[in-house]
Amino acid sequence: MNLLPFGKLPPHKPRAFVPQDIDLGDWPQIAPLFDQLEKRAANCKTTAELERWLLDWSELNAALDEESSRRYIAMTCHTDSADAEKGYLHFVENVEPQLKPRQFALEKIYVAHPLREKLPPPRFQVFDRDVKSHVELFRSENVPLETEEAKLCQQYQKLSGALTVKFRGEEKTLVQMGRYLEEPDRALRQEAWELVAKRRLQEADKFDDILDGLIRLRQQIALNAGFKNYRDYAFRRMGRFDYTPDDCARFHDATEKHIMPLVRELQAQRGAQLKLEKLRPWDLAADPLNRPPLKPFAQVGEMVSRTQNIFNRLDGGLAEGFRQMDDLKLLDLDNRKGKAPGGYQSTLSESRLPFIFMNAVGLQRDVETILHEAGHAFHALATRDEDLYAYRGAPIEFCEVASMSMELLGNEFIEEFYSPADANRARRVHLEGVVGVFPWIATVDAFQHWIYTHPNHTRNERRQAWLDLMDRFGGGVDWSGHESARANLWHRQLHIFLHPFYYIEYGIAQLGALQVWANSKRDKVKALADYKKSLALGGSRPLPELFSAAGCTFEFSAKTIQPIAKLLREELETI
Ligand SMILES: [Zn+2]
Numbered sequence: 001m002n003l004l005p006f007g008k009l010p011p012h013k014p015r016a017f018v019p020q021d022i023d024l025g026d027w028p029q030i031a032p033l034f035d036q037l038e039k040r041a042a043n044c045k046t047t048a049e050l051e052r053w054l055l056d057w058s059e060l061n062a063a064l065d066e067e068s069s070r071r072y073i074a075m076t077c078h079t080d081s082a083d084a085e086k087g088y089l090h091f092v093e094n095v096e097p098q099l100k101p102r103q104f105a106l107e108k109i110y111v112a113h114p115l116r117e118k119l120p121p122p123r124f125q126v127f128d129r130d131v132k133s134h135v136e137l138f139r140s141e142n143v144p145l146e147t148e149e150a151k152l153c154q155q156y157q158k159l160s161g162a163l164t165v166k167f168r169g170e171e172k173t174l175v176q177m178g179r180y181l182e183e184p185d186r187a188l189r190q191e192a193w194e195l196v197a198k199r200r201l202q203e204a205d206k207f208d209d210i211l212d213g214l215i216r217l218r219q220q221i222a223l224n225a226g227f228k229n230y231r232d233y234a235f236r237r238m239g240r241f242d243y244t245p246d247d248c249a250r251f252h253d254a255t256e257k258h259i260m261p262l263v264r265e266l267q268a269q270r271g272a273q274l275k276l277e278k279l280r281p282w283d284l285a286a287d288p289l290n291r292p293p294l295k296p297f298a299q300v301g302e303m304v305s306r307t308q309n310i311f312n313r314l315d316g317g318l319a320e321g322f323r324q325m326d327d328l329k330l331l332d333l334d335n336r337k338g339k340a341p342g343g344y345q346s347t348l349s350e351s352r353l354p355f356i357f358m359n360a361v362g363l364q365r366d367v368e369t370i371l372h373e374a375g376h377a378f379h380a381l382a383t384r385d386e387d388l389y390a391y392r393g394a395p396i397e398f399c400e401v402a403s404m405s406m407e408l409l410g411n412e413f414i415e416e417f418y419s420p421a422d423a424n425r426a427r428r429v430h431l432e433g434v435v436g437v438f439p440w441i442a443t444v445d446a447f448q449h450w451i452y453t454h455p456n457h458t459r460n461e462r463r464q465a466w467l468d469l470m471d472r473f474g475g476g477v478d479w480s481g482h483e484s485a486r487a488n489l490w491h492r493q494l495h496i497f498l499h500p501f502y503y504i505e506y507g508i509a510q511l512g513a514l515q516v517w518a519n520s521k522r523d524k525v526k527a528l529a530d531y532k533k534s535l536a537l538g539g540s541r542p543l544p545e546l547f548s549a550a551g552c553t554f555e556f557s558a559k560t561i562q563p564i565a566k567l568l569r570e571e572l573e574t575i
Contacts, residue, residue, distance in 0.1 A: 005073070071088040126540060142225065218230040404509055
């Protein structure tokens with residue numbers, strides 16, 4: 001039984017190294033390929049042979065990656081199929097753990113190879129930098145610490161995932177409670193918000209305990225690897241070669257100076273529309289004019305054809321890519337029984353084709369999601385001719401430029417879904433979201449910089465550090481009576497626990513996307529050409545070059561943020 005939404009896909013290239021009939025879910029068949037690569041490395045006597053070796057390793061990685069993606073797609077499209085679940089778990093439990101040490105062994109062989117430094121630098125600079133850094137950071141004494149860290153992360157997930165409240169006689173998860181914050185009935189919003197805040201506060205000590213444990217472990221991991229604090233270690237481990245903690249501090253400062261005035265203006269407008277003297281924390285998500293939700297489409301087929309129309313108006317090449325995905329059934333977008341929740345874009349790395357998964361139900365959010373994921377898909381299509389697997393993916397700071405640009409560019413033609421008035425309402429919701437996310441990114445990022453450069457802090461000092469940031473980036477919301485909830489707001493941000501320092505990426509990418517959009521307002525054809533050119537580079541160049549190919553500067557100070565704040569303000573005034 002074929003559990004995948006798509007049939008046989010056209011192969012991008014015939015395999016040169018991986019056998020045609022191999023079962024990539026069967027480790028005993030895969031292991032000999034790693035043995036061969038290990039042995040062959042020593043016999044590479046010319047740089048051409050070493051490049052061939054890298055391409056064979058690449059081909060193996062792509063084939064394994066696609067195998068894993070296919071099993072994941074089958075499972076998320078058929079959560080009720082025991083076969084799909086078994087197939088996915090088999091790969092996760094029997095193949096992936098074996099892969100990790102074998103991949104690392106090949107990385108070490110590569111870094112130690114005598115011909116490595118003779119490879120042409122512009123071509124291999126980024127790959128080389130990443131692999132070398134990965135190998136250099138490894139410490140065997142950190143392996144058990146990382147296991148401990150993973151266990152604590154799991155405790156955080158267990159603790160937050162298990163939180164429920166009794167609301168009007170029914171047990172609800174906190175995620176389910178989120179939707180009540182959009183209700184027009186203010187008393188209902190307040191009741192829902194307070195219930196959730198109170199429930200979280202009951203576990204406040206446990207959240208703090210988990211973070212204390214994580215900080216201790218991470219500080220030790222950093223010291224073991226020869227760094228003086230975890231922040232510096234994390235920057236290296238995350239491959240942040242092209243920006244520094246000081247650049248992040250400039251992002252925080254510029255957000256405070258240039259975005260916060262706009263946030264306060266928008267909050268004041270919202271207060272006036274809601275006829276409220278002061279906004280409370282439960283007044284931020286509801287429609288300020290009490291209108292019913294936007295209804296962009298009824299059937300998923302309409303969503304696809306109207307999205308196609310948007311791309312037709314935007315760019316012929318992108319339109320062709322989206323049409324091809326639809327033809328090959330690489331879009332599984334409707335919400336139906338037996339599908340996992342959420343949405344994602346996945347790349348079938350060997351076929352070099354993207355796949356989009358969604359659960360569209362007819363909301364404006366669905367339109368934002370399809371435009372966003374299509375941006376990721378265009379990125380994958382643009383890199384099809386790149387043979388080095390590592391370069392077919394870019395760093396997240398740039399991947400999100402591809403997707404967030406498409407939200408902004410696509411919104412220019414969102415009349416495909418709406419009347420002119422509703423189109424402007426949809427743009428407004430989107431842009432207000434863009435403005436509002438900057439202060440939260442700055443808060444979450446600055447908090448972690450403080451935490452990991454003050455590893456011996458007390459809980460009281462940590463609380464104060466957070467409150468200082470809430471003063472800088474919280475805007476004019478009135479929290480009186482809920483001071484503890486405000487002081488512990490970070491407990492809900494899973495990145496702080498699970499993915500330390502991984503958050504500013506979204507701010508950096510949004511700055512790129514807003515620059516692409518600003519360029520398109522001046523010269524649409526050139527902006528789109530630059531956008532496509534930068535996508536085609538994949539991950540083959542460092543971030544500043546990817547940004548500059550897209551027509552943007554890779555810089556996050558007031559120099560970049562001030563004109564963007566100006567553009568956002570002007571745009572919000574006209575819609
Ligand atoms: Zn994304």
